[in-house]
Amino acid sequence: MKAAVRAVLPHVASTEANKMHDLCPEGPNSWCKYKADPENYKHKNGLPLAVVNFIKPVFEDLADEKLLEKCLHGKTQNSNECLNKLIWERCTKEKYVERVVIEEAVYSAIAYFNEGARSIGNLFSKVGVRCEQYLQQACARKDDSRLYHAAYKTKESTKKRRKVLRAIRKGFQDKATEAEGDLYSAGGH
Secondary structure, three states: OHHHHHHHHHHHHOOOOOOOOOOOOOOOOOOOHHHHOOOOOOOOOOOOHHHHHHHHHHHHHHOOHHHHHOOHHHOOOOHHHHHHHHHHHHOOOOOOOOHHHHHHHHHHHHHHHHHOOHHHHHHHHHOOOOOOHHHHHHHHHHHHHHHHHHHHHHOHHHHHHHHHHHHHHHHHHHHHHHHHOOOOOOOOO
């Protein structure tokens, strides 16, 4: 995992003129499309080197052993990841957007993260749009549902049940793999 984290930054900075895939995994099943098919792969616009140099310390921190250990056993969701999910729901990473759009997505996500769906009504009130009772009721229901599900998922009995079901699924998967071999591999054809 450490090698994969270190490979990401040069990978996204690669261009046709400056291919930087030395750290990417080899072979046709590689997540790096260039390593999987170097003859046919066409690079998109790579990340500028100024940006790469600016965020490189963050990637070095992400490759830290202690941090990567936390990713084992499914302990990956933290409050920062939850906030990031809210941001990218509002502003996709797939398309380039102006800074203003990203800032609005961040502001909206932070308000939702801190106050819940009720933040929509507060925002409307501040810009002079009157909030009717139906919007307030819908936001309250959404917040109540979110809190209920969060409390349910953190109960010990729920965690134990998920663990048992995961073990059962893993047992079925192991038996199927023994009988039939690997039917799927990431990036495979």
